Amino acid sequence: MADRRERVPQDAQGEVRQRRGLSLAVYLTSATLVRSASGGAPVALVALTLAQPGHGGATLGGLLAALLTLPNVAGPWMARWLEAARDPRLRLAAAFIVFGLMLAATGLTLGHLPVVLVGALVIVGGISEPLMTGGLSSRLALIVGEDTRAQRRAEGWDSATYGSSNILGPAAVAAITALTGALTAVVALGATSVVAGLLMFALPREHRTAAARQRSMPVRDALAVITRRGPLRRVMIATMITSVSTGGVMVIAVVFGRNLQGSAGAGAALGAAYGVGNLCGALLTGVFPLTGEPERWVLRLIAANAVTVGLCALAPSYVLALATFALAGATSAVLFTASLAVRSVYSPPNARAQVFVTMAGLKIAAGSAGTALAGTLVGMGSRLVLCLNAVVVASAVTIALLDLRLTRSRPSAADHEKSPSQTR
Numbered sequence: 001m002a003d004r005r006e007r008v009p010q011d012a013q014g015e016v017r018q019r020r021g022l023s024l025a026v027y028l029t030s031a032t033l034v035r036s037a038s039g040g041a042p043v044a045l046v047a048l049t050l051a052q053p054g055h056g057g058a059t060l061g062g063l064l065a066a067l068l069t070l071p072n073v074a075g076p077w078m079a080r081w082l083e084a085a086r087d088p089r090l091r092l093a094a095a096f097i098v099f100g101l102m103l104a105a106t107g108l109t110l111g112h113l114p115v116v117l118v119g120a121l122v123i124v125g126g127i128s129e130p131l132m133t134g135g136l137s138s139r140l141a142l143i144v145g146e147d148t149r150a151q152r153r154a155e156g157w158d159s160a161t162y163g164s165s166n167i168l169g170p171a172a173v174a175a176i177t178a179l180t181g182a183l184t185a186v187v188a189l190g191a192t193s194v195v196a197g198l199l200m201f202a203l204p205r206e207h208r209t210a211a212a213r214q215r216s217m218p219v220r221d222a223l224a225v226i227t228r229r230g231p232l233r234r235v236m237i238a239t240m241i242t243s244v245s246t247g248g249v250m251v252i253a254v255v256f257g258r259n260l261q262g263s264a265g266a267g268a269a270l271g272a273a274y275g276v277g278n279l280c281g282a283l284l285t286g287v288f289p290l291t292g293e294p295e296r297w298v299l300r301l302i303a304a305n306a307v308t309v310g311l312c313a314l315a316p317s318y319v320l321a322l323a324t325f326a327l328a329g330a331t332s333a334v335l336f337t338a339s340l341a342v343r344s345v346y347s348p349p350n351a352r353a354q355v356f357v358t359m360a361g362l363k364i365a366a367g368s369a370g371t372a373l374a375g376t377l378v379g380m381g382s383r384l385v386l387c388l389n390a391v392v393v394a395s396a397v398t399i400a401l402l403d404l405r406l407t408r409s410r411p412s413a414a415d416h417e418k419s420p421s422q423t424r
Contacts, residue, residue, distance in 0.1 A: 019204070023143045024154055026202045031161040032168070034096050034132050034196035037189040040169025041068055041103055044189055045122075047173060047182040052111050060115065064106070067119050068126040069368070072361045075130035076219045079357035082135050083217075083350070089200045092136060095128035096197030104190030107183050133162075134343075134360035138353040141344050142206060149289055152341055156285030159337040163279035217351035225351055226358060230407045231295045234400045235342045236359050239335070240366040241396035242302055245309060245389040246332055247367030248374025249274055252389075253325060256382035260318040273322045277329030284330070285337040294341035299397055301335035306393035313386035 045068070046061030078095075085091045102125030110118050137158055144154040169189070176185040217225070226232045250271045257267030290297050308328040315321035339359075347355040377385050 020144055020150075023203055024157070026199055027140065027143055028157055028161055030096075030196040030199040030203075031136055031158065032165055033192050033199070034099070034136070035161055035165035036169040036172065037100065037103070037193040037196070038129060038132050038169070039165045040173045040185075040189050041065075043170045044173045044177075044182060044186045045106070047177050048107055048110060048186055051177075051182040064119065064122050067122045069129065069364070071123055071126040072130055072364055074127060075134070075357040075361040076222065076354050078127065078130045079135055079138070079353035080217075080219055080222070082131060082138075082353045087205055088139060088353075089203050089206065092131055092139070093197040093200035095131040095135075096200065097194050099125045099128040099132070100190040100193030100197065101125075102190075103193065104187045107186030107190070130357045130361060133364075134356035134358070135353055137340060137360075138343075138347075138356035139206075143203065149291070151344060152289035152291065152337075153286055155340040155344065156282060156287070156289055156337050159333055159340065160279060160282035160286055162336070163275070163282045163333055167275050167279065217348065217354065219354065222351040222354035223358065225348060226355060229346055230404070231342055231346045232355065232359070234403050235295060235298050235339055236362060237403070238298065238302055238396040238400045239339050239359070239363050241399070242305060242332075242335070242393050243363045243366035244370035244373065245305075245393045247370025248378075248385070248389065249325075249328070251371060251374040252378055252382050252385055255378050256312075256321065256386070257318070259382055260321060266318060270321060270325050273326045274329035277326030278333040279329075280326075281330030281333030282337060285334055290334075290338055290341060294338050294345055297338035298335065298342060299400055301331055301338055302393060302397050302400075305331040305335055306390050306397070309386060309393055310390035313383045313390060 042065035045064045049061035049064070082088050082091050102121050106118055106121045106125070109121065137155075140154055140158055141151050144150045173182075173185045173189070176188055226236060253270035253274060254267035257263075257265075257270040260266060305328065308324060308331050311324040312321065312328055315324050343356050343359060374385060377388070
């Protein structure tokens with residue numbers, strides 16, 4: 001009888017693990033689909049405007065791509081809208097479906113409606129983008145349960161969806177455009193996002209009481225938490241600074257590869273090496289999850305990223321440049337996974353989505369600034385700009401350590417607040 005009683009709880013635990021494993025697979029599938037649609041959309045919009053002579057060409061395409069990312073500034077308010085839901089997965093589903101429909105409508109109406117109206121469709125779709133990144137990631141811990149190791153592993157797989165989507169989205173656009181045209185590519189990406197939204201209904205329902213929804217923190221208070229809570233503040237500032245470097249990697253890679261090999265294709269291959277390394281690094285953290293204090297991991301990985309970027313600048317040959325760019329991509333991916341862990345551990349339960357989305361949005365903004373800066377400075381020489389990038393990344397560690405030292409000398413109550421994941 002005793003053996004039978006022991007078997008029942010073990011069987012129940014096995015069923016729970018199986019359900020969570022299935023839910024994680026659904027989550028990762030949806031995340032890959034919607035982030036691939038988001039990652040491929042700017043490329044598809046530019047390709048579509050180029051395919052329609054007389055409708056603005058690359059200039060209009062670039063404008064539409066910018067309008068798609070502009071609504072990220074509304075991220076904290078979108079996150080609060082998500083947290084105030086009785087069942088957040090329904091709002092995620094609605095956001096993904098709206099993005100897909102608006103993207104498809106943009107493709108179908110371009111050249112038939114005034115540009116202003118087409119731009120309005122893009123902006124409406126872009127409002128959903130913050131929920132595709134930080135908003136979606138903020139729900140991950142609720143899917144995999146309270147086990148810390150399971151959460152770190154799931155965050156590694158989640159990070160891999162970002163890396164794979166940055167490859168799959170543009171690659172799908174290139175393939176579909178070559179076969180059937182840019183309009184088909186735009187519509188296909190829209191359909192992909194709709195499918196991702198429908199998959200949200202396959203995830204377990206979150207039962208949130210009215211009291212829990214009312215405790216959702218106002219946006220101003222959530223922003224104050226990020227700035228006052230030491231680990232969140234330090235990681236936010238450090239990853240923003242690091243993103244200035246990573247945002248310009250692709251621009252520098254094209255110029256650097258051409259300088260080494262004399263062809264633009266060589267530069268594109270360097271960018272691809274960075275992307276492959278990024279994906280491999282993310283997959284590695286899915287197989288071997290990070291353990292220990294995540295903030296320490298962030299600082300160590302930023303230092304490692306500074307070293308690898310410096311190695312890129314010093315690479316004497318094209319083969320070694322491929323290797324160093326892949327290594328830089330790998331350290332960047334593991335760093336991103338560690339930053340997700342910091343958000344998960346230190347976010348208050350009633351502002352979790354806001355913390356995820358706000359930090360993601362600031363990082364995206366810093367990356368965009370880095371892209372523009374790299375394009376401006378690369379004329380000085382790609383090796384020099386890579387060296388400057390390495391210095392910028394290293395400065396992030398210095399600033400974080402200085403903040404840590406000052407905080408320890410003047411500890412604040414916010415630094416000692418613990419999330420549920422720390423008090424289990």
